[in-house]
Amino acid sequence: MSAANEIRLTGVHARYQFTETIRVPIAVIGTMLFPSLSLLFFVVPQSFAKDPAAATTATAQLAVFAVMSVCLFNYGVGVAEDRALPWDSFLRTLPVGPSPRLVGRLLNGLAFIALSLVPLALIAWLLTAATLPPSRLVLTAAGLLCAGLPLFAGGISIGYSMSTKAALAVANSLLLPLAFAGGLLLPPETFPGWLNSISLWLPTRAGRDLVVSATTGVGLPGSTLLVVVSWTVITGSLAVVAYRRDEGRRFQ
């Protein structure tokens, strides 16, 4: 199959995914608004919202949270739900390999991440002292993408390896611990030493440090890049194995 054809099919699948997701708006609005509402209720009223560095850090952390929830729910639960439908079996009989479908899904998730970042950025800009100079915009986007890689692959692994109910339970039980221990809700500076040393090995913490560094310019802990790459390799391999083993829904 030619590269041009793969790209065309990716477009076909991205558009299909987006149309399908947007047709049930309420399902995405919750995921999209949670980070913005958290910023509004837990950051804006605090005194540190007046401090540019602290407000920017808090916004960056919630941006990573937005990425994570799209990854766990849109990719994890969404894939599991789709696999349970006879339509998904039909799609697997079409002449399309895994990449256009996965990349189409990735693009769809990116679109929703972008949509959930818009209100977050607006609130941060209008109601807090957070700043993001244009020179840091590209770096921040790159940081968010890198932070999202292990989470995306993790979501895909969940989606392709379990049923909808199991995926929902796993996504829900991963979301808050990973967010909290990864320093997405409270800054890691407030952590006790033992929690901080665990935190440094989590993909969410590494992602958070990347994005905070990209937005504010603070230095990265030495382990961050290694942790992001390792988690991406681990979850990526799991995702590939889960996708290959998948034969649609299975009943015993």
Place this chain on the structure above:
Amino acid sequence: MVILARAVQATRSYGPVIALDGVSLDVPTGQLLGLLGPNGAGKTTLLQLLAGLRRPTSGTVEIFGGDPRQAWRRCRLGSTPQETGLPPTLRVQEVVDFVAGHFDHPVPTGELLEQFGLTGLHRRQTGGLSGGQKRRLAVAVAFVGRPDLVLLDEPTTGLDVEARHALWDAVRVYHRGGGTVVLTSHYLEEVEALAERIVVIDQGQVRADGTLAEIRSLVPGRRLRLRAPALPELAGVDRINREGDRYELWTADSDAVVRQLVRNAVPFRDLEVSTASLEEAFLALTSPGDRPAAPTVAVMGP
């Protein structure tokens, strides 16, 4: 003759359950093959193997000369979602365009919708279609890519008679144009109406394989109906039903029975001889009672 689909000793088990047990089958270009079997016989599993949805536990399955799990092998394959599993929020046109997007020279959406009696519904969300319309759309998408091989799993389940006949016509038109079809059905009538070749599968194994006439002839079943005041002792008759002067005789050799009637000068009238129906053959081949002894009969068609 080019073989479009092939299974060689294909076996597929799900844990301890063997769904398909050493099935070998060749489907040449242009054939319309009907797979018959009771529920759970392994028909759907066989189609899933051919569509690349599952891989055989052992043995091989090929379409267009290679592994159906390779995406590009499926460029000339058309298949249909089982049940009416269409994405309910998408519009008819969106579904067709999406599937068409996978093929180089798809049938124009309007033309396809017309062919399957769905004209005027292109803006409707599929969740809002009637059961019959959903079913027709599901079958229609199998043909959108101008495939050479189409796999139809229970294509007309849940359709009324008129819609079923319209679908049959669409399948016939496709077949007349050189298309190859593998079809499963609950309806013997459907297989009888469409298929050139019938493969009976039961408990994961091929029980019989041949033309309609050959499958029918596997049952030692010819039925003689006649009226007569009384019948003498007749050799070679398996069963006699009598109702007044009406007789129904079951035999393997109707000619011999008629000769005996004539030789004995039986004053019979209204003689009718008919072959066993496909249904009778089907029941004989798959009835649970004689399963251990069920013969594997391979009658190869022309």
